[in-house]
Amino acid sequence: MSKIQMTTPLVEMDGDEMTRILWKMIKDELLAPFIELKTEYYDLGLEYRNETDDQVTIDSAEATKKYGVAVKCATITPNAARVEEYNLKEMWKSPNGTIRAILDGTVFRAPIQVKGIDPCVKNWKKPITLARHAYGDVYKNVEIRVPGAGKAELVFTGTDGKEIRQTIQEFDGPGVIQGVHNTDRSISSFAKSCFNYALDTKQDLWFATKDTISKTYDHRFKDIFEEIYQNEYKDKFEENGLEYFYTLIDDAVARVMKTEGGFIWACKNYDGDVMSDMVSSACGSLAMMTSVLVSPSGVYEYEAAHGTVQRHYYKHLNGEETSTNSVATIFAWTGALRKRGELDGISELCSFADKLEKATLSTIESGKMTKDLALITSMQDVTVLNSEGFIKAIRETLEAM
Secondary structure, eight states, X not given: OOOEEOSSOEEEEEOOHHHHHXXXXXXXXXXXXXXXXXXXXXXXXXXXXXXXXXXXXXXXXXXXXXXXXXXXXOOOOOOHHHHHHTTOSSOOOXXXXXXXXXXXXXXXXXXXXXXXXXXXXXXXXXXXXEEEEOSSGGGGOEEEEEOSSEEEEEEEEOTTSOEEEEEEEEESSOEEEEEOOOOHHHHHHHHHHHHHHHHHHTOEEEEEEOTTTSTTHHHHHHXXXXXXXXXXXXXXXXXXXXXXXEEEHHHHXXXXXXXXXXXXXXXXXXXXXXHHHHHHHHTTOTTSEEEEEEOTTSOEEEEESSOOXXXXXXXXXXXXXXXXXXXXXXXXXXXXHHHXXXXXXXXHHHHHHHHHHHHHHHHHHXXXXXXXXXXXXXOSSOEEOOHHHHHHXXXXXXXXX
């Protein structure tokens, strides 16, 4: 069989630990035998990020702007322990945060539903897509450890020299202070990405914050969404029979538990981080969730929604067998390949992505799966496969198709 040819490269961002191992297995077993892969490769492994003073992360984001589609492996965001473990020059920022800020995108995450893995919430019949704002809030915060008594103030100095000043707290002893920010421009991009994605996927859109408590910060999000909806999207939504509505985040949490799913739930950065993990875990596994960063300019970056699976990586280094779920990483590749095919008019590439996804789910539905799914499946007498065995089983299914 002749391999499928690509015309424009994908930006390929390699990652860390066990997901890096899976990344190579997926390319070797599921992609390279069928596609003449054309990628512009960037090593976002922590060692090379440290070697390049994180310039490689910036370069990969700029390349994504150039080519329009990227696929990313999970990466380490270092903490103090990682600084020591990898002998880092400094505690480098989250690569995801850096890339998201450069691309000005919104992260859309949806669970991968498969027969035999039933959601914990029994009335969820369709996937719930989480739209996560990818800029600002606690992910670009500034923090101070307060050593003792004193006054903390919030100060803004305009370019004209005028000040706005408010007291945060009169401390009578030690404490902590955190400053967060966002911009009208980023919030507007977030809103437009959400409205466009809802129209593209023909799904209703919810948006939720806590504007009753955060009467300036969160209320600004609410106002911008409403202004953009009324001025640019209301007629389009009505023409397509779609609904947009705003509610408080706590009300949204209560409502979402009683729905059938099949809508987009837009959240601020932290809320989206937490709620996407809740939805994916309730649907079976963090390794069963797609994630795509979409910028208002039409740039796409696909990734798995989970981490680097550190515990399995250490077992792998010790020569022990692992049973690591690679589904989300496979779907990152299929999402990127499908989008590349759509943009370049290569129907064979789109068709291959569809078949690989179908082969992956069919393998699970036939009773062959990794340990995390075997522990929660409603199927009987399933076969638990190791990391490599699961990927090879998918290849057998794919070849049979």
